[in-house]
Amino acid sequence: MSSxxxxxxxxxxxxxxxxxxxxxxxxxxxxxITGILRLEIxxxxxxxRAFVLYFLALAPxxxxxxxxxxxxxxxxxxxxxxxxxxxxxxxxxxxxxxxFLSCVILFMSLFxxxxxxxxxxxxxxxxxxxxxxxxGKYVSALASIAAVYGVSTLLLYVITMSPWGLGEASRFLxxxxxxxxxxxxxxxxxxxxxxxxxxxxxxxxxxxxPVITAALIWGWEFINxxxxxxxxxxxxxxxxxxxxxIPLSEGQFSVMADPIPAWISVPGLxxxxxxxxxxxxWRMRRMEVTYAGDD
Amino acid sequence: xxxxxxxxxxHDDAAIVFDNVSKFYGDVLGINRVSxxxxxxxxxxxxxxxxxxxxxxxxxxxxxxxxxxxxxVLGVPTDQPHHLFHKIGYLxxxxxxxxxxxxxxxxxxxxxxxxHPHPKAEEMTRRSLERVNLVDAAGRRMAxxxxxxxxxxxxxxxxxxxxxxxxxxxxLNGLDPMARSEVIEVFExxxxxxxxxxxxxxxxxxxxxxxxxxxxxxxxxVVAEGNVHGVRSEMEERPIQILVRCDKAPLLASKxxxxxxxxxxxxxxxxxxxxxxxxxxxxxxGHMNHLVLEHDLKIETVTVADSDVRAVYAYLIEGESx
Numbered sequence: 103m104s105s106x107x108x109x110x111x112x113x114x115x116x117x118x119x120x121x122x123x124x125x126x127x128x129x130x131x132x133x134x135i136t137g138i139l140r141l142e143i144x145x146x147x148x149x150x151r152a153f154v155l156y157f158l159a160l161a162p163x164x165x166x167x168x169x170x171x172x173x174x175x176x177x178x179x180x181x182x183x184x185x186x187x188x189x190x191x192x193x194x195x196x197x198x199x200x201x202f203l204s205c206v207i208l209f210m211s212l213f214x215x216x217x218x219x220x221x222x223x224x225x226x227x228x229x230x231x232x233x234x235x236x237x238g239k240y241v242s243a244l245a246s247i248a249a250v251y252g253v254s255t256l257l258l259y260v261i262t263m264s265p266w267g268l269g270e271a272s273r274f275l276x277x278x279x280x281x282x283x284x285x286x287x288x289x290x291x292x293x294x295x296x297x298x299x300x301x302x303x304x305x306x307x308x309x310x311x312p313v314i315t316a317a318l319i320w321g322w323e324f325i326n327x328x329x330x331x332x333x334x335x336x337x338x339x340x341x342x343x344x345x346x347x348i349p350l351s352e353g354q355f356s357v358m359a360d361p362i363p364a365w366i367s368v369p370g371l372x373x374x375x376x377x378x379x380x381x382x383x384w385r386m387r388r389m390e391v392t393y394a395g396d397d
Numbered sequence: 398x399x400x401x402x403x404x405x406x407x408h409d410d411a412a413i414v415f416d417n418v419s420k421f422y423g424d425v426l427g428i429n430r431v432s433x434x435x436x437x438x439x440x441x442x443x444x445x446x447x448x449x450x451x452x453x454x455x456x457x458x459x460x461x462x463x464x465x466x467x468x469x470v471l472g473v474p475t476d477q478p479h480h481l482f483h484k485i486g487y488l489x490x491x492x493x494x495x496x497x498x499x500x501x502x503x504x505x506x507x508x509x510x511x512x513h514p515h516p517k518a519e520e521m522t523r524r525s526l527e528r529v530n531l532v533d534a535a536g537r538r539m540a541x542x543x544x545x546x547x548x549x550x551x552x553x554x555x556x557x558x559x560x561x562x563x564x565x566x567x568x569l570n571g572l573d574p575m576a577r578s579e580v581i582e583v584f585e586x587x588x589x590x591x592x593x594x595x596x597x598x599x600x601x602x603x604x605x606x607x608x609x610x611x612x613x614x615x616x617x618x619v620v621a622e623g624n625v626h627g628v629r630s631e632m633e634e635r636p637i638q639i640l641v642r643c644d645k646a647p648l649l650a651s652k653x654x655x656x657x658x659x660x661x662x663x664x665x666x667x668x669x670x671x672x673x674x675x676x677x678x679x680x681x682x683g684h685m686n687h688l689v690l691e692h693d694l695k696i697e698t699v700t701v702a703d704s705d706v707r708a709v710y711a712y713l714i715e716g717e718s719x
Binding site: 131138141219225228388391 | 422455458459460461462478479480481482483485486487489491493494495496497506507508509510511512513514554
């Protein structure tokens with residue numbers, strides 16, 4: 103083993119940024135977040151946890167493929183326009199199960215899994231502001247899940263249209279409302295990950311057993327159509343449903359609420375997400391690492 | 398030799414300063430009213446399991462927040478990780494790693510999280526692996542490492558960014574004699590370069606040879622502090638406190654106070670007991686026997702009042718032979 107060097111390379115990073123010792127060195131923060139993304143995206147997309155995510159994203163695609171191949175949909179569905187209504191129904195289920203569960207698994211694990219495997223302290227012993235750690239982890243998970251569900255939503259839509267052949271399906275896609283609808287669905291999938299992601303990241307930081315919390319949130323989202331109009335607004339799914347390109351009836355027992363225009367629901371969801379992330383940063387700043395009682 | 402006597406100001410850019418720091422886990426005491434000033438060089442934190450060594454280290458590195466008091470490491474408060482961890486590296490007690498990583502990936506990835514660009518992170522990784530003699534195993538997954546290798550890779554990670562302060566919780570655990578002497582060489586080289594090296598151990602002998610000073614902890618309190626020989630002689634020469642309850646306490650107090658071996662005698666308010674301090678307990682007991690017979694004293698109890706601290710010291714010394 104060699105002896106320690108007399109000069110410290112870290113000294114080059116010691117210097118306070120211009121503007122005083124408390125000013126934020128944004129260039130350093132950007133490099134640190136890039137470092138977090140490097141580590142986390144690999145974990146999100148290549149670990150054992152990632153296989154569950156792939157399964158949840160691809161299982162609906164597989165089921166839809168079986169339907170397109172073996173259920174002869176052209177016999178009872180008139181064409182791509184009616185198929186797009188079938189897709190709209192399918193998509194709501196996909197949103198409430200596959201995307202929801204994937205967000206639970208991925209975002210809740212961001213901190214909770216590292217607390218359980220007793221490795222979170224390696225992050226906390228780096229010169230990274232804890233707020234930057236929250237943002238880095240959140241962005242990494244969002245980028246990973248958005249990529250997976252962007253592709254999954256696209257495949258699901260294309261496969262739904264595939265029984266009508268390349269000609270009719272592409273006419274619907276490129277000359278009809280198909281492409282615009284498809285982009286809306288991909289956008290809604292990503293927005294769902296934005297909202298649910300922030301919610302479950304916070305739950306993973308606050309609760310020792312976040313599974314119960316996830317089940318309660320799922321129940322609340324599931325019964326959203328039965329809730330009074332003012333309570334509907336305290337949910338993620340309400341804002342997402344308002345963005346659906348083909349509005350759906352929620353059944354005779356549902357309580358009607360005025361749909362919210364996209365210019366309110368998208369910023370509203372973003373604001374909700376920002377509030378949750380601020381709470382997560384606050385929680386993270388106060389966090390102590392003992393790992394006691396976290397087994 | 399109390400740290401309170403020579404405590405410098407909290408804003409001391411050359412030292413690690415604890416100013417009246419307490420930490421409670423709910424109702425459970427971690428450490429209580431600790432005031433310390435740790436200058437450069439190697440400092441050993443010694444005490445039995447549960448003495449508060451890890452708590453002190455976790456407080457020093459911001460993993461825990463003090464319930465009371467202030468801590469500054471080279472002038473930096475411990476709640477500012479973005480400043481603190483340019484200066485400090487910590488080998489914790491947690492023998493765990495992020496899953497599925499090789500030794501090289503482990504060190505390199507966290508250097509990137511520090512904000513170092515690729516070529517510099519690569520160079521720092523190589524150098525830290527060389528320091529702990531793990532270059533050959535760096536490409537293997539850490540899950541297959543032996544305990545000694547795991548300890549060395551964690552040490553490499555703690556020193557990889559060349560911190561000025563190195564905090565090491567039981568760093569010699571699991572190392573074979575060869576690796577121990579190599580690791581100790583690293584600590585000594587760092588200390589010679591003016592770094593602060595804080596090492597914890599439950600065996601006094603383990604840090605005795607390499608430490609410039611030791612802090613002896615017991616039950617969450619600092620019971621002695623200073624250079625190793627000073628602490629040894631303080632503990633060995635420390636007067637024992639003995640509590641005696643009897644029917645003629647004022648008479649016994651006056652007779653015992655005449656003895657050279659008695660340092661101090663205090664009479665209880667109820668005049669039925671005395672608290673005395675002596676450097677030679679066996680001789681004192683002999684004198685007391687004579688006084689009992691001579692003055693017909695009725696002794697109710699004789700208790701050593703500070704046996705806990707002595708027991709701790711005995712425990713630490715016994716550890717030397719293991």
